[in-house]
Amino acid sequence: MTEPLSRDDVAHVAKLARLRLTEDELVRYTEQLGKILVHAQDLSSLDLHGVAPTAHPFGLVNVVRNDEVRASLDPAPVLAQAPDVEDGRFAVPRIVGEAP
Amino acid sequence: MKSALEIAAAVRGGQSALVAVEESLTAIRARNEELNVFLYVDEDGARAAAALVDERVRRGEDPGLLAGVPIALKDNLCTTGIPTTCSSKILEGWKPPYNATVVDRLVAQGAISMGKTNLDEFAMGSSTENSAFGPTRNPLDPARVPGGSSGGSAAAVASNMTPISLGSDTGGSIRQPAALCGLVGVKPTYGLVSRYGLIAFASSLDQIGPFANSVTDAALLLEAIAGYDPMDSTSLPESAPSLMAHVNDGVAGKRIGLVRELVDGADEDVVRAVNKAVETLKDAGATIVEISIPELHLGLSAYYIIAPAEASSNLARFDGVRFGNRVDGEDVTAMMEATRTAGFGAEVKRRIMLGTYALSTGYFDAYYGQALKVRTRMIEAFATAYQQVDMIIGATTPSVAFEFGSKTNDPMAMYLNDVFTIPTNLAGEAAISVPFGTGEANLPIGVQLLGPGRSEARLFAAARVLEIADGRA
Numbered sequence: 017m018t019e020p021l022s023r024d025d026v027a028h029v030a031k032l033a034r035l036r037l038t039e040d041e042l043v044r045y046t047e048q049l050g051k052i053l054v055h056a057q058d059l060s061s062l063d064l065h066g067v068a069p070t071a072h073p074f075g076l077v078n079v080v081r082n083d084e085v086r087a088s089l090d091p092a093p094v095l096a097q098a099p100d101v102e103d104g105r106f107a108v109p110r111i112v113g114e115a116p
Numbered sequence: 117m118k119s120a121l122e123i124a125a126a127v128r129g130g131q132s133a134l135v136a137v138e139e140s141l142t143a144i145r146a147r148n149e150e151l152n153v154f155l156y157v158d159e160d161g162a163r164a165a166a167a168l169v170d171e172r173v174r175r176g177e178d179p180g181l182l183a184g185v186p187i188a189l190k191d192n193l194c195t196t197g198i199p200t201t202c203s204s205k206i207l208e209g210w211k212p213p214y215n216a217t218v219v220d221r222l223v224a225q226g227a228i229s230m231g232k233t234n235l236d237e238f239a240m241g242s243s244t245e246n247s248a249f250g251p252t253r254n255p256l257d258p259a260r261v262p263g264g265s266s267g268g269s270a271a272a273v274a275s276n277m278t279p280i281s282l283g284s285d286t287g288g289s290i291r292q293p294a295a296l297c298g299l300v301g302v303k304p305t306y307g308l309v310s311r312y313g314l315i316a317f318a319s320s321l322d323q324i325g326p327f328a329n330s331v332t333d334a335a336l337l338l339e340a341i342a343g344y345d346p347m348d349s350t351s352l353p354e355s356a357p358s359l360m361a362h363v364n365d366g367v368a369g370k371r372i373g374l375v376r377e378l379v380d381g382a383d384e385d386v387v388r389a390v391n392k393a394v395e396t397l398k399d400a401g402a403t404i405v406e407i408s409i410p411e412l413h414l415g416l417s418a419y420y421i422i423a424p425a426e427a428s429s430n431l432a433r434f435d436g437v438r439f440g441n442r443v444d445g446e447d448v449t450a451m452m453e454a455t456r457t458a459g460f461g462a463e464v465k466r467r468i469m470l471g472t473y474a475l476s477t478g479y480f481d482a483y484y485g486q487a488l489k490v491r492t493r494m495i496e497a498f499a500t501a502y503q504q505v506d507m508i509i510g511a512t513t514p515s516v517a518f519e520f521g522s523k524t525n526d527p528m529a530m531y532l533n534d535v536f537t538i539p540t541n542l543a544g545e546a547a548i549s550v551p552f553g554t555g556e557a558n559l560p561i562g563v564q565l566l567g568p569g570r571s572e573a574r575l576f577a578a579a580r581v582l583e584i585a586d587g588r589a
Binding site: 034 | 460
């Protein structure tokens with residue numbers, strides 16, 4: 017069986033998932049994820065034409081509530097747990113100005 | 117330690133709730149260092165809560181179903197002002213600004229939280245070896261794992277630190293540790309228990325449920341926490357089912373399916389226990405039907421695509437912006453990468469990447485799309501089986517508790533531990549693991565009873581028959 021995913025695939029996926037991997041980790045995860053995906057390949061060989069996918073066990077329908085004002089979390093204790101806060105808002109490092 | 121039912125009765129009868137709380141604290145002090153069960157012990161909070169329960173009794177108010185009963189909470193349940201870590205460095209030191217609905221319900225029913233228990237990081241694992249704060253040891257044999265991911269909550273009850281505890285079950289994380297620690301563990305029907313305030317792993321599979329020494333205590337705890345919650349959009353719109361009233365209903369006239377796929381591959385001692393359980397249920401008046409559900413063999417593969425896919429999405433929120441730890445970086449992307457790289461452990465990273473891959477362009481249909489269709493097949497296969505039988509019996513785990521390190525180098529070997537428990541989560545149905553007999557090294561074996569959605573009462577009744585036959589009650 018062909019290798020289900022390459023080192024480059026793992027590096028790409030890590031980037032998408034906002035994770036940095038060392039060289040050692042890249043090698044190890046390529047091997048481990050490959051083994052899991054080989055096991056999962058018995059799924060792709062199944063003929064499931066016409067079978068509807070189930071994303072949710074009981075056919076979830078959208079739940080709506082009346083558009084009424086009600087109490088929610090007090091911002092102060094929420095912000096008190098944040099890594100960085102400025103003027104009652106979550107603060108983060110520079111977002112714009114990154115080189116494309 | 118007394119049962120939850122006995123403690124609640126004593127407290128209603130005027131015994132101070134502090135009696136059981138102090139007993140629990142003594143048991144925690146005696147073995148927590150050795151076993152690493154609790155990550156946080158809320159000594160002051162427990163005593164204060166006991167005083168409030170006593171006050172309710174004094175005023176003649178109903179102190180609740182669980183009046184004065186000490187309980188342990190898996191540390192992925194949010195507790196206001198009490199550290200909630202998911203056994204991850206990324207949340208170390210974080211204190212939630214609100215309680216999970218189940219926590220509020222426990223308080224309303226008079227239960228007393230003793231603190232937060234260890235788990236595999238973000239509930240990903242089957243041994244508690246993936247905790248950032250060290251593994252929990254099995255109280256019955258400290259050289260062995262207690263199972264996982266709710267290993268701390270299982271060990272709390274197995275070591276008599278608390279008579280009951282709460283865990284969460286995404287692919288077997290309550291039933292597997294219950295089996296390995298000799299306890300009753302329940303994965304309730306999807307939607308029966310609110311997940312508001314349960315830190316999400318795989319939202320279409322996660323369910324909160326009880327651990328207890330007995331079927332009756334498990335039923336009592338589930339009754340106390342079940343029922344509709346407007347804060348959880350997946351909550352079933354109905355009140356808590358009546359379970360205590362049915363635990364002694366027996367199995368006379370019930371049809372029970374012995375499913376080959378839920379026994380195949382298990383160790384000899386486990387197979388023997390299941391067969392003995394089948395004989396016991398037959399003697400109690402049930403009709404046993406041998407059936408085969410070949411689709412169950414696909415469960416593991418489907419689960420290890422679906423659960424990581426959902427996890428990769430759910431865990432995107434841990435990015436150093438709103439809660440938990442942050443590692444600085446020169447821009448926001450660098451900060452997020454540094455935070456997540458330092459904060460997540462190896463198994464969590466593995467599953468995030470697996471899920472990200474399965475959802476990525478070019479692979480979505482082959483993996484995630486196929487897995488969702490397999491899930492449909494599994495639901496249909498169970499539905500067909502339940503036209504023939506009222507419930508299904510099988511093993512909970514392939515073996516008794518295993519030794520530390522024996523499966524840590526091979527993720528697939530660890531995942532195979534969940535092969536019998538996963539199908540219930542994929543189908544959104546109910547299952548219970550009940551201790552029945554012992555195997556290798558005199559360690560307990562769990563027998564699993566599975567039923568369709570909302571079949572808890574009938575599963576509890578059957579489990580109770582086995583519990584009595586096993587000399588446990």
